[in-house]
Amino acid sequence: MASIDLGKSGALHGAHGHEHHGSYLEGKGGFWATVWDWMTTVDHKKIGMMYLVAILFMFFLGGMAALAVRLELFAPTVVDATGQISGNLLGQMFGAGDSLADSNLFYNRAMTIHGIIMVFLVIVPSVPASLGNFLLPLQLGAKDVAFPRLNLASWYIYLLGSFFAILSLLNYGVDTGWTFYTPYSTTTDEGHLRVVWMVTAAFILGFSSIFTGLNFVVTVHKLRAPGMGWFDMPLFVWGIYGTAIIQVLATPVIGITLILLLFERIFHIGIFDPRLGGDPVLFQHFFWFYSHPVVYVMILPGMAIMNELIAAGSRKKIFGYRAVAFSTLAIAGISFIVWGHHMFTSQGEVAAVVFSALTFLVAIPSAVKIFNWISTLYKGSIILTTWNLYALAFLFLFSIGGLTGLFLGSLAVDLHLHDTYFIVAHFHYVMMGGTIIAFIGGIHYWWPKMTGKMYNETVGRIGWFFVFVGFNATFFPQFLMGSRGMPRRYASYVPEYEFWHQFSTIGSGLLALGLFVHLFGFLASLAAGKKAPANPWGALTLEWTHASSPPIEHNFEHEPVVTHGPYDFDTVLPAQTKPGEYSLPRPAAPGSKYH
Amino acid sequence: MATIDLGKHGAHGSAPVNDDRPYHERYQAAHHFVDREHEFDAVKMGVWLFLSTEVLLFSGMFVAYAIFRMMYPDAFLSGSAHLDYRWGLLNTVVLLLSSYTVAAAVRHAQTGNQKWLQINIILTFIAGLIFLTIKGVFEYYKKYSEGLLPGKFYSYPYAENVPYEPLWWGIYWGATGIHASHVIVGMGLFAWLYVRSRKRHFGPGHYNAVEGVGLYWHIVDIVWIFLFPMLYLIH
């Protein structure tokens, strides 16, 4: 049984005061010098951390918009015989309480802002830009991504896009829905530039996404450490690689779509405007040709994180490594040919049938991944840290999210469920129950590596509990409302849905509470967390075995040479910095039946 | 590997201060690459990926063209008749020649022929300028003054009342406009290459930028090769 001794590299961190080998987090002289260093850094770790902070801030904004949506829906809007409006909580908050239309407008804006921020500014960049940036070179044993300056450019392009989105937001935002369906999006809110700004924001963010994806593809191809073949890569890298390919190949199409949408809105060129001979369904095709693959840009990184959490959390080789790797590529490939399933109520019959059949195909590689993760648990050594609880929560929630997709892929049932709360519940179970849950788990898992501090496990578990319970309380009732016919994007509703809406709103409060507990846990860790050892979880990927916590500026003291697979827990036992504290199982004694 | 100095961490490695060799000879790959060939491979792959995004961007425009041509063939015929294929042809020739000059520029960078490298960069830049001049003065301005504008702004006084002809102009201005913006970006890149080539940055050992911009310019040409028959020739 080989053993890698990490005692030294753990001690290296700050211990002998060698200037070149300080942590990447170390300041550069004065305060402004440090700020300038971060602003101009080409270090993938610093860029990843800046992304992480920005994305979490955007997550906060989008979450506030979500709470606003749930608040408005706590009670149906009522206009009594004297014309007095009540129940329009959001409208009253923004001083539009005396008019039904104005008050609905605020709901529509809140729902649009929630969608746009969460999709374009949070979930699409979330894992790849933050954890991906931080970890990809580390896990490959590289010193940086292939094009560090392009990486910095992506970051500033992201900021520029966010700037336009916030500019629009500060002017009360837009009410187009995040999908920008024409002709509504080209005619609403006449005389204002808000929609133009928002579309510009989405267009600019596309560039950020393309450059990040391009950078990662080249990094994976060209910068693997000596000895690391394609099938020696951690599955996190495989997931990010699949994501990057989709980002590069799908984003240009939303680019041209948004350009044409801007032309339509500003110059009225007519391509999407039926009054000028254009076709709104063409917009939907263009839009979903990008936005369906992007669903997998959102979920593949979540699955990528899952691989690392499940393996480290059960100290076992991922079951069927190659199947998981290939299913990633299969999902990426199929994602390009199923966009029409968003349009079963608007496109031709033959197309709908073909898209329905193709849609069922994508279920297979997703199911394969789930089965492989469950099998990985078998005979493992499972630890219930916060991040592994999140991994288990992912399995629970993503299973529901994936299985309910069967209803929607089936044409006859979809005609009933399309554009109802069933859809809302389904994609929240996948996007939030999948990606965001994995993201929060991933942040906990890599927190010691990124910050050099341990988080408090009790606080983490309490947060997890509220997030898990709150999430289900928020979104499960929405399945029931949806199958009973509650349409989505409604500012008010008929009284029969009131109970479930209130249930859902209370759930969203619990969910928010859980997230704030995590925020508290992270801030407390930064302020007074225990110093993290190099490899607190006993994981075997290079960022744990060959880099200190936090890593030095150039990642590794010596270029790593890969001698074992990322999940060879059977044969490799990494040395522990602090034995006992994060107790790892001892290897079975030679000759015992488990050896 | 071990010879690379990690002391300073710019994206590009820097050479010892007192090295008199020209930049392209003393150039060292960025610190995270093994050597210059390794970096060159990575750059080339990155550029190709970027070009594939460009192709996909324009393919959206081509799909829109194909669909609306199918829906409104009359509008497309009548709109296309306003275009003078001779200007289009001239521009095609200009771009094809520039494809030659940019290929020559790459070749001269490889062989280290600084003088002809610079000349070819300038020639390509001028070709871009001629293209834009023809496009702007003899086509865009003429269409603009005649009112042959997209969608709502269409105000051609002698219109033969072909339904949805404004939509054709939406496609025409959209497609050529996006292409022209790529030409402008390309010219900016050539100006940058010229400045760097004056400083003798490119030579046999290091010509990543020339190669990358050259590939980009070829794509701009190829897109035009498709746009020209689509917009000017098909009847």
Next chain:
Amino acid sequence: MITDLLLTLAQTAPAAESAARQGQSLLHKWSFGHVGNSTQAYDTEWLYIFILWVNIISFIVVMAPMFWFVFKYHRSKAATNYQASAAHNTPLELAWSIIPLLVMVPIFFWGFEGYVNKLAAPSDAEEIQIKGQMWAWSATYRNGAEPPPKEYITLMDTGTLVPLLVVPSNRPVKLIMHSADVIHSFFIPDFRTKMDVFPNRYTSMWFEAREVTQRGSDGTWYNMNTETGKREFAGHKVFCAEYCGNNHSEMAAGIVVLSPQEYKQTLVVWSDPYDGGNMPPVEIGKIAAVKRACVTCHSIDGSKNTGPSWKNWFGNEHPYTDGSSHLADENWLRDNILYSQKHIVQGYPSSMPTYAGVLKDVEINGLIEYMKTLSDKGPSAADAPAPAPDGPAPAPAN
């Protein structure tokens, strides 16, 4: 060719109907509340419940081992650690790839069949024209009848009036739909179907409603729900399911299923909402304001909505976006109703459709007379001269 094929397939619909009618399972009750009321609804519900069982069984198949493994192989149980186990198992992996695929084949096929059944209407179907417009549905029957405003109902607590559509029972009804502005979607939850409605093309859907809607005890289309103490619509709700702006959630309608005889009689009555123009113009105006959906944007009590309120609008000067201001007299009102895009009132969007060729003269006269009664500048109702109902229409201004 393909349509023929699809039609043939549609005829082989499973005998789900009787199954669905034989009482509700608990799952059905939780999913839908009550049994739907059309041929296709039974079909869809049956497929839904089938998929739901697939979901439940699959979920258990995945979750049961997960919870068991977490319990059995928890790290605290030292003895279980480091048991070597296979890193992959090809037959097992093939099995869990192929079995889900086999399960999905029937789901796809039945979904496909039901979809065709929902799209391909029988040729003898009763046709109804449906128009979507921000934010109201309107319907026109084959004899030109339209739902009369006095029959309008409220579904939402906001009191927004929505049209009541009637359909015959046990007869295929085909809806031919288009939109006047943006995309809408005609969604009838109780019939378990919907279709998008576009501004540049017709779309259609059909259904065959089964049970005749029963009036409530007070003879209206409402029942008293004893649990909530609220009145509930006895028929079938229609929602707009494609987001279309401010009052998207108010864009609804109600469907009641009548026996074929009653349906026929209703259409005859409905074909003449203004009683041949023999009603007072103000009454015609009141009806037209609802029927033409004016009131979805213009309030009559002075409150601000998408458009300016009609309260005190007549006889006063109002500023327009071109900087001018103009007295709202009869001619000016008529011109601005018919050609609504010519002058836009300051502070309001230009979203009002043009009504030239849509409104009948009798309706325009009625609307203007109605607006007069809402203004303190208008003649009071008592001394208003009664204009001739069919009098010549005043020429439009300019």
